[in-house]
Amino acid sequence: GFLLPSIHSAPPFFTEQPNQSTHAHLTEEWIRLILTYARHKRLFVLRVEDAEVPGGEWDEVLRNERINRRILPPYLSSLMAIMVAKNLAVYEPSKQTHAVLLYWRLPEEWADVLHSWATATGQLNTILTFYEISDPPIQSPLSGIPIPLLRRAITILSRSNRAQIIGVADGEGVRFFVG
Secondary structure, rough: OOOOOOOHHHHHHHOOOOHHHHHHOOOOOOOOHHHHHHHHHOOOOOEEEHHHOOOOOOOHHEEHHHHHHEEOOOHHHHHHHHHHHHOOEOOOOOOOOOOEOOOOOOOOHHHHHHHHHHHOOOOOOOEEEHHHOOOOOOOOOOOOOOOHHHHHHHHHHHHHEEEEEEEEEEEEEEEEEOO
């Protein structure tokens, strides 16, 4: 399972702190915890309302029943805004502030994972749909990757001539090149 840090048992961790240095420290701890947990559980999206969903996929992190504490939506929302400002997340869909796509791997890192996967599985010069990449028949490091994040990774690869986005019958596809 996932090992929660000891700070998760401290009641002040779950409330915004007025002291600036304490607030900054706890913000860093929260961001590290959210990204580490997301990577461990392969979670890509965090929503403000996750703070209010008992038993949800984020419940283990956003609340601690033993000390009767949970993070409140306004605090989670402010943490999400900080993560977006630090390029550790992006509002998805854009033009709203209730849900973020988490970057537990940066798009540049996903681009490298994507190209390595295409090379290792013999997919160079083959056209693949986005669906074939995000939902492959055999589990891969890209299984479940949200299409907006996949598109960002492919865009990064296309800038270095390692991939090309191609229109296909059922949406978008990509062809990978030796890089």
